[in-house]
Amino acid sequence: MATSSFADGFADRLRQARERAGFTQRELGAEAGINYSQVSRYEQGVAFPRPGVLQRLADVLAVPVEHLRSGDEFVTLPVGDSGHLRVTFTPEAYLKLKAEADSEGFTVEQFVVLLAKEHLARVAAEDGGDSDQAASESRLSRITKGDGKR
Incomplete structure (x- = not known):
């Protein structure tokens, strides 16, 4: 069949x-x-x-059911003592993240945590009025868009 x-x-x-x-x-x-x-x-x-x-x-x-359905990749991160956060990526974005993580000596999970911390720092800078930090696009966006910037 x-x-x-x-x-x-x-x-x-x-x-x-x-x-x-x-x-x-x-x-x-x-x-x-x-x-x-x-x-x-x-x-x-x-x-x-x-x-x-x-x-x-x-x-x-x-x-995630979407992983079985479409092949979207995911990363499960620990949050607090007993929780977790599941982040889902398209297969293409996941491969870019994995390559970037590998190049910096991290696992994908460690790299996503690093990117999340960078993002939170950027948001805090926006709230605090740091225009240089606030104007920068998140590294996660640049990686998954594939423009090659770091």
Whole structure:
């Protein structure tokens, strides 16, 4: 049976997310409340889950549903003692961030935290009237736009 490139992409993303989470098809099926053979069909690209099932799969795998649907990449950052923040990027923006992080010796997660701190400093400068700092565009915007500036 021929599958669309969308289904092929979903199948690969589901398999990769399952393997990253350390689940077998059987374990993922049990956790998501579906038969493991259906997980296999999804990973083969011969079936696509209904929205409710897709959400359950995303929840069990701890990934945004959009990652499974479209391939958007994400970074989960710790916030405080028990919280977290999930930041989602298009695949292209994520690759640019990863290249930039690698070039500066950071993980993507560490680099996103650094960029967030820079952004917060810029916002604070705007509030405090520092026109030089306030006029500068955030480094995150420049990286993801790809204009090559640092």
